[in-house]
Amino acid sequence: xxxxxxxxxxxxxxxxxxxxxxxxxxxxxxxxxxxxxxxxxxxxxxxxxxxxxxxxxxxxxxxxxxxxxxxxxxxxxxxx
Numbered sequence: 001x002x003x004x005x006x007x008x009x010x011x012x013x014x015x016x017x018x019x020x021x022x023x024x025x026x027x028x029x030x031x032x033x034x035x036x037x038x039x040x041x042x043x044x045x046x047x048x049x050x051x052x053x054x055x056x057x058x059x060x061x062x063x064x065x066x067x068x069x070x071x072x073x074x075x076x077x078x079x080x
Contacts, residue, residue: 006029014053016062018046025072027053034065034075042067048077 007029014038016023023045026038045057045064052059053076062074
């Protein structure tokens with residue numbers, strides 16, 4: 001069995017936010033453990049943030065794990 005969770009392709013608008021900063025993005029694939037986001041300026045996105053979408057009826061806490069081109073790979077996390 002793969003260590004990576006199965007990803008499902010989607011095309012869903014979402015909002016990244018952290019401490020009053022906000023930016024729009026598009027979720028292009030998602031799994032139980034994370035997602036891949038399309039963003040216009042990935043270098044401006046904080047390392048940890050909230051991702052708001054109606055996929056789960058609320059928001060998820062995320063940690064950026066990679067950035068390439070106009071994309072960011074995120075892991076869903078629980079902040080203590």
